[in-house]
Amino acid sequence: MFFSIIIPVYNRPQEIKELLASLVQQTYKDFEVIIVEDGSVFPCEEAITIFSNDLNIQYFSISNVGQGFARNFGMERANGDYFVLFDSDCIIPSRYLEVLKKAIVERNLDAHGGPDAADKDFSSFQKAINYSMTSFLTTGGIRGKMKDPSKYQARGYNMGLSKKAFEATKGFIDPNRAEDIELSIRLKKLGFKLELVEEAYVYHKRRNTWESFLVQSFSFGQNRVHVSKFHPEAIKLVHVMPSLFLVGWVLTLLSFLTGKSPFTWGAGLYGIWLLLVFLDASVKEKSVAVGALSVCTSFGQLSAYGLGLITALLRKKMSGKS
Known part of the structure; x- marks a missing residue:
């Protein structure tokens, strides 16, 4: 098995349905899905059963530890050679895994990060948030378009690393405070090759309100x-x-x-x-x-x-x- 897809989830059963539905449509089929229920009050187990015949799914329910440590939990139990991490509010284009494997093999990658985009059926507010977080006029393009892909710092909603890289780093050392950026920097310091794979994008269906968006931006700083x-x-x-x-x-x-x-x-x-x-x-x-x-x-x-x-x-x- 080449890919293990790790998805931490916290009180998002409807999002998991949309994410898993997109994974069913993948053109590349050699993967498993590991869902880690991170202390949710509203679990997604019932939603997962809908896809049990179409996907190879492992489901774990643990006490709340934060998304970084929940990802570690999933990677420790993964069977694949390469771990792909998604947030539960992502929808995955059908050729994502096909494109990603090609990039990993041709570029000899140990880890990767990919950009996010807004699908055509997203709300105007979701599209505006996506623009403000990805445009050159706002973020300088550091979240998805770079002249030198080796300078990219992967984000947890769309990133991955090899089993070898995970075993060397032990994964995330913080549960939920830019733990993805920290791991990206540490991977490079250890000599692992992490690059932006621009064509391996996801649709990021953020459920922000105005207030939560501003609070999230404040926390990013x-x-x-x-x-x-x-x-x-x-x-x-x-x-x-x-x-x-x-x-x-x-x-x-x-x-x-x-x-x-x-x-x-x-x-x-x-x-x-x-x-x-x-x-x-x-x-x-x-x-x-x-x-x-x-x-x-x-x-x-x-x-x-x-x-x-x-x-x-x-x-x-x-x-x-x-």
């Missing part, structure tokens, strides 16, 4: 600082940019309130950026509504991430002094 405790080089200029974005618009607003001259050019720069986001998202999604929502999600995401990074850095500095 904090988590980047958390990873820097293990790997000081983890924070690069691209990760600081959202904080500069936040400080910039706050200063622009203050200059307007106080009647200072920087308001004019500051507002102009942000206005140009917002217009570019609107036009780019509208064209890519062929929807003015998605373009308008993308302006809001992009502005909110960068601001929340920047605030999370700043607060975590301040907390880290304070704890260092104490």
